Amino acid sequence: MNAQPKMDAALKVARCITKLAIHHPFFGAVAFRLDIKDSVDVPTMATNGLSIMWNREFVDSITEAHTMGVLVHEIYHVILKHHLRRGDRNPQGWNVAADLCINPMVLDGGFTLPEGALFDAKYDGKWTTERVYADFPEAPPTACAWGGVDDQPGAGGDQLSDAERALAEIEVDEMVQAAADMARKAGKLPGNIEEIVKEMAESQIDWQDKFQRFAGGTQPEDYSRRRYSKRIYAAFGAISPSVEKVGVGHIAVGWDISGSVSSNEFKHFKGELNAFIEDCQPDSVTVIFCDTAVKSVEYLTQGELLEDVVIRGRGGTRVEPVFDYIEEQGLDIERMVYLTDMGFYCDPKNEPHYPVMWLSTRPGQTAPFGELCYVKV
Numbered sequence: 001m002n003a004q005p006k007m008d009a010a011l012k013v014a015r016c017i018t019k020l021a022i023h024h025p026f027f028g029a030v031a032f033r034l035d036i037k038d039s040v041d042v043p044t045m046a047t048n049g050l051s052i053m054w055n056r057e058f059v060d061s062i063t064e065a066h067t068m069g070v071l072v073h074e075i076y077h078v079i080l081k082h083h084l085r086r087g088d089r090n091p092q093g094w095n096v097a098a099d100l101c102i103n104p105m106v107l108d109g110g111f112t113l114p115e116g117a118l119f120d121a122k123y124d125g126k127w128t129t130e131r132v133y134a135d136f137p138e139a140p141p142t143a144c145a146w147g148g149v150d151d152q153p154g155a156g157g158d159q160l161s162d163a164e165r166a167l168a169e170i171e172v173d174e175m176v177q178a179a180a181d182m183a184r185k186a187g188k189l190p191g192n193i194e195e196i197v198k199e200m201a202e203s204q205i206d207w208q209d210k211f212q213r214f215a216g217g218t219q220p221e222d223y224s225r226r227r228y229s230k231r232i233y234a235a236f237g238a239i240s241p242s243v244e245k246v247g248v249g250h251i252a253v254g255w256d257i258s259g260s261v262s263s264n265e266f267k268h269f270k271g272e273l274n275a276f277i278e279d280c281q282p283d284s285v286t287v288i289f290c291d292t293a294v295k296s297v298e299y300l301t302q303g304e305l306l307e308d309v310v311i312r313g314r315g316g317t318r319v320e321p322v323f324d325y326i327e328e329q330g331l332d333i334e335r336m337v338y339l340t341d342m343g344f345y346c347d348p349k350n351e352p353h354y355p356v357m358w359l360s361t362r363p364g365q366t367a368p369f370g371e372l373c374y375v376k377v
Helices: 009-023 025-033 056-061 064-079 091-108 129-135 162-185 191-202 207-215 230-236 263-280 320-329
Strands: 035-038 045-047 051-054 222-228 241-244 250-256 284-290 294-301 335-340 356-360 371-374
Touching: 009 025, 009 035, 009 056, 009 064, 025 064, 025 162, 045 064, 051 056, 051 064, 064 091, 064 162, 091 129, 162 191, 250 320, 263 284, 284 320, 294 320
Parallel strands: 035 051, 250 284, 250 335, 335 356, 356 371
Antiparallel strands: 045 051, 222 241, 284 294
């Protein structure tokens, strides 16, 4: 009996996209928004957020079911913005960390993957890619033999500017929301995708309003021309009276300096802390930098801004040492804000007597106590 002729690679990819559109409409809708093309520039399959490039020899070497699984694997890279989040991390290590996060989700969706797919039970699906990467030893682990995620190129093939990156993130959000709406109408939106969409919606909440209501004092506000609003000046070039708040007392700020917190998150934390100091004029701010132990402390008087931050630490994450330090030093504070990516466990029985707000860069988490606010970085 004659053997069946091998299916053409392009036809195999096209069949997979059609099946995704029919049976898995979320992934099908995302696939239709991306440029999926044959390329000799990638050895297997990869994405840069704009395209999914596949190699003909690789697709010829695997089954149609595995081809579909790898396509979904690459789509997960895109919807989780792995092409936008690497920063200055090692590309191979970042790719491995991303694979460890998404491969369990691919299998949970009923897809299959070729031999060599990366899994580790330690990363139980609740770790962010940044946290997985930070958990690696210095030498990055061996990458998977197939698949890949590259940084999205900017104009002219250069690195993305900050403005381009912000626009690219918005475009991914819009694509995911539209694909989710389509799948939801068909009654076929996967549960883990529902969680991703929920996190995106949470990130649109004006967290600054929530943050300032928590820490902004209890007395009536007024306007002052002694200080102008630097935010309005930066945005519009106009001198505007700033908001003067009365009754903002002594604030403690816990600052997570563990290895899972990126340099971009550090810059964001510093900017928002200084904006809060300018707007609310607390009597004092005590900034306590901690990974597994308190590494340094900055004491700021009223109106004093945090200058250059020298990070000493970058180990694991524990938050208890910050609360212990406040008690041991007898600091008279009225409330506390903790800047973190929520990569820790804290016993809720250890709730302090003062109010605490966790300002987190990691969505979808639960605070051990106090109030939780998600800030999109």
